[in-house]
Amino acid sequence: MERMTGSSETHKGQDVQVDLIAVLVSVVAGAPCVLTIRGGHMLPSGPFELEHRSLQSSLRAWVERQTGHSVGYIEQLYTFADRDRITDDRARRAISISYLGLTRADELKAQPSSGWGGWYDYFPWEDRRNGVPAVESDIIEPRLRGWAQSASGTGPRAERWQRAASVFGFEDHAWNEELALQRYELLHEAGLVQEAYGEAPPVENLVPGIPMFADHRRILATAIARLRTKIKYRPVVFELMPPIFTLLQLQRAVEALSGRPVHKQNFRRLIEQQELVEETGEVAADTGGRPAKLFRFRAAVHLERTFLGTRLPITRS
Amino acid sequence: MERMTGSSETHKGQDVQVDLIAVLVSVVAGAPCVLTIRGGHMLPSGPFELEHRSLQSSLRAWVERQTGHSVGYIEQLYTFADRDRITDDRARRAISISYLGLTRADELKAQPSSGWGGWYDYFPWEDRRNGVPAVESDIIEPRLRGWAQSASGTGPRAERWQRAASVFGFEDHAWNEELALQRYELLHEAGLVQEAYGEAPPVENLVPGIPMFADHRRILATAIARLRTKIKYRPVVFELMPPIFTLLQLQRAVEALSGRPVHKQNFRRLIEQQELVEETGEVAADTGGRPAKLFRFRAAVHLERTFLGTRLPITRS
């Protein structure tokens, strides 16, 4: 197999548009948020600036210019180049490179026509902090059951229902918060979100949740899933926290992102044994009950931590 | 924040070259391999074909045309667009989208000038199946110590050594096979791999391991790390196995990828309790000892499995 240049002409430059799409996440008052434009229906995006050294630096510069502050953590999500991808001028082929960025909410200088949208306004079924939300049992489950039933043939029917049960945790399946993308994709496939339709979306029979432009809600789901995975083996939550915080505040941020309730005592044990934080010596007075010790992120941890994270029966020695 | 089009002209098409780079992995006779060209010094790559519906399908078509067989599993790795990225004609800016693909070795029709390169020929230090390889204690550790020492200032010296110890598992740090990329990057930064140099690389003082063109070895390290992570929570190994296999063969494949020895009895317990496989009823005669039962991958598992994988103190109920 030689270098796979079909013919040398195809290797010439192509008239493509390269866009960056940012999923900028922060936690505002215990609610996980994403930066949006156009009334909450679009993710901010912009052209890739060739003068920059790298994609990362281009994105960083652009975000900093717009938000007035630096982004703590940036991670590439996915590159899309589908032919049917909707571009602004709908003429040219577009390549979109999406990024996840974490920032502290208080540090954002608000810009006109942009704002923080709550994750769970877009994905109400993803918030299980207070148990299974009504939308799931009342709407999603019956609709998905109907969708499964509407398949032709016993096999396909069972397969659809099996898939739904598996990603939404119906029947004896466990809920897995990391499957946010799969859940959105399933709802899309089942025609239960507005983005599944073109010109005239049905007003009825859709599942609650704010729709977004093109595939932006799908990209947001990707970001949520990625962050929910990441948070478990890398101390990224700290990028969303103020410099000084209580353990409960930290817990609330984790719960906000993961969409699940956390056992307070065990959470604190985990955090402490990982030595991620250190006491400042001060206490927070305004907690409503006994004052909580204040903590800060340990500086040493910032330099790349090595983590555990094996699920293989590894030989010890 | 409006849609971030600096000016409308920058939004016009740009003369960029979009390439796909494939890391095609298989396991040949217990050895994890990657498909290479140019005598093992390059990863196969080719231009993105605009006529395809998506990046994924473009890559799939191209790989199938070249290898004569389908790729079981494809996953996007990373998109590079650094200015200093070396392109074939070195004139134009290139965007490279790299992919990881898994395939069964026996199904590849060999092509001229291409072949399977063993992972560990490129990364000898990543193979710990038989304990810590000599190259680590004899060469890597002393060289990294030297590199750390050569920093100016006590702080930077300690920091460098700390980083080295952490990713390579020196001193009381545990070896983490998922840090393959970080290890390669550290060696690069320390000037211990040929790719760290331009025209005249030093012949001496490099760490063993075959160098590759441009950043291809870095991309390969990314793929290895990704696969080592993935294998723990998604049953991707099966894409590399023949339809029928023994548990030891499966174990050997996992060991090959993870670079670590696995406890046989516990491995079998894990596999069985996850219900990933089912007995065929047959036994393999040629195992050299007692015949082993033959297994196949359970079909039901192919449809998206939901997994466990939490490391948060989740509330049960």
Place this chain on the structure above:
DNA sequence: ATGCTTATGCTTAAATTGAGCATAAATCAA
């Protein structure tokens, strides 16, 4: 003081994981 709220230390039970013993069932060398 009394009761409410949040914080924090500590115990217990269950589940998971790393190791290894013991036996089974084949091949091979004498």
Place this chain on the structure above:
DNA sequence: TTGATTTATGCTCAATTTAAGCATAAGCAT
């Protein structure tokens, strides 16, 4: 044929990790 060797497989055990919850501490409001 026999015993050594090799791989397969069932099962136990102990250490560790994880989920839950009890109990006490220390603020505030009344």
